[in-house]
Amino acid sequence: MYYYIFGKVIFMSEAKKTVGIYTLGCKVNQYESEAIGELFAARGYEILPADELCDVYIINTCTVTAESDRKARQVVRRAITRNPDAFVLVTGCLAQTAAETLARIEGVDFVCGNTEKCAVVDAAERLLASGCKNVHAEVRVASLEGAPFEPMRIQKFDRTRAYVKIEDGCESHCTYCIIPKARGAIRSKKPSDVLDEVRALTENGCREIVLTGIETASYGRDLDGYALIDLLEEVDRISGIGRVRLGSLDPSLMKPKFLERLASLSSLAPHFHLSMQSGSDRILNLMKRKYNTAMALESIERLREALPRVMLTTDMIVGFPTETEEDFLETLAFAKRAEFLMIHVFPFSGRRGTPAAAMSGQVPMEVRRERAARLASLEASIRRDILDREIRERPVCEVLFETCKNGYAIGHTDHFIEVTVKTNRDLHARTASVRFLTTDGNTIEGEEI
Template identity: 45%
Template sequence: MRKVAFYTLGCRVNTYETEAMAEKFIKNGYEVVDFDDFADVYVINTCTVTNVGDRKSRQMLRRAKKKNKDAVVVAVGCYAQVAPDEVEKIEDVDIIIGTKDKGKIVEFVEEFLKNKKKIKHVENVMSIREFEELEIDEYQDKTRAFLKIQDGCDKFCSYCLIPYARGPVRSRDPENILTEVKKLAENGYKEVILSGIHVASYGKDLKGIDLIDIIDMVSKIDGIERIRIGSVDPTFFTERSIERLKSITKFCHHFHLSLQSGCDETLKRMNRHYTTSDYRQIVNNLRDAFDDVSITTDIIVGFPGETEEEFEKTYQFLKEIRLAKMHIFKYSPRKGTKAASFKEQVPEFIKEERSKRLIELDKILETEFIEKHVGKVMDVLFEEYSDGYYWGYTKNYIRVGVASEKDLSGQILDVKIIDNRENKAIGVLKEVK
């Protein structure tokens, strides 16, 4: 039996697509093994959001051949899409597939094994209008499942390559989504995470349906007890959309609203279509609507032209709105984006200083958020065991550990939060639901 190994970089959509590709191989008689093991085929699902993503993609592509010099090495995904010529120069790579036709990956591998000729399959994604179905029957994770419902982005933020890597907005047919969710529920999954490249755009290319409609439809499927959504454009959350979400009891009150900067001048250069005042209002509206809401975000430091004064505005804004968690990224110039040609690029040492300041602030805010929940009883969906505890997440995405002699994996249980240890919530079981 041939063996195949995968390495996934980047977002939840990539995670979903890797699962789907793995299933294609399994159905064709392959065994999936760990990436560090000996395999006949190594698939690296690449990322190009940052220079770090590019570099890590190249590293993993080179590492694969060291495990087995005769292995077939496949570069697939966003980095392969936007820089196919760069990837082609890596001698160890045998097959290059962009962001289209991942579902044909086994066919490409079989073709290579037959002809021993390098394959480069990278199409112009800007002309794609159809959502590529990559259905998954059997997930590796048995508690919650990522579900890709949307692809593409048409926002063209000045720092971002993703619209060029993924193409225009395409939404998955709602019937196909519901069919897959029903299958997941039948197989014991309790939580689904609806993901996309710009998931708020779901339905934009369909008639009479949007993201909240599909959340509502999924919520009516028996067996599914929790629904989450991936990162969402803040402007999606109007008063009307928030009001509609309030009526969906299975919806988890965790919102990842990418801010990117807390300074209006910087946001304008980024081509983000909101102001800090807009963002603050959206955060306040969500907090008014959901008592236990958790709001997390992404921040870019050192964007071209970001002065000390602009950074200070971001710092103070974040200090004031006090979000539950922040993911801090240092700006990375991406060739082909507008921001790469902007003057006043910020030196690396300044990016590093600003990043450290925000990481310190994030630790304070995360501690504050978790400690607000000490003493409360909350639902936890348990996923894994490590370091003497079963770990899982509350509906508002606090990671909680419980010491138990019984296997809690896959169960949703009432847990009383009793402590916060270095931003890890610790709880005790109350009763089985």
């Protein structure tokens, strides 16, 4: 077997070379890793779990918090320790913002940023052809200014649910967030490319599509007269389409006409992620968010009127600089009123180069952690109440099953409630009617009808 690369014929041994891809962070990273994996597979490589012995390791990093940075470095070092002879290539958001730091880790061969993630494939083949690890890592990180949308697509997905990246970049420049520096300006994928990709996944048996991006709600802002709702309507018309889930929504989008069109979509799952970050107007203003709590609650009320079964999830940062106990209590009160099914709680993590990291009034870490625990406790209580209500008021629901193990099938309703059913039947990738029986506060246990 051989490949023609960069003007040279490269021969490979008959035994397939192996690649392990480790993904940290968001759904966009998961999509991009899947696309990179398909490129390797198309060239004859075997994709293995990243914790196995591989010839090549790709680490797709995240930098949203200091903990994300620490974990990324840890994963890189573990790959090097697992197989010191393997070629180690690092990409993603930490690679974009701190390439030299990663390049200095002994054993790293190649670092590239977010403008050309797929470069890891050709780089890996060059390294394999040479047979020698780099003494000093090759670094390829370009400026994000004016960067186009990097062409990527997937045709299959190992799980029942497939992510499709429709947008990259963010221009909100919230004071706590480093992601605009890691991802650049908003770039939308061409509608025709999105539709082709969703159509192919549907034809290949994918039962649920999640449209995702760095700032998904901004899709189309750089397109002429074409908005997110236009794309959703076209996706909805694809023959054989299953569930379509939208990665996130912004309160500023939820105007009456938008919600009217949203409610008319037959394939759309009634579950949305609202990235609130705080329930205190003073803190939201310091964060430079685009809304206050009154606007958000009004948007949530409109959304629930348009889609009565809708479930909402959110992110919350606690311990933002100068946050007082009163501010935090406002966040707790907001969370109760909004009734989020899940709240991803983050103690504030100052990111170097962001305005929030340099603000006075930094909240002690022990206070941040204590507030995070209190909000997580409230979240658990709210979720328990929601699940109990679902069992009482909507005891039968359609569930798409994703995994089967140890005598249980596990899946999700369209509004993103996790359901387990005791069964020896293989329900993977199947939809079944389930009668809800009981809950442990996290999932609902039911029986197949």
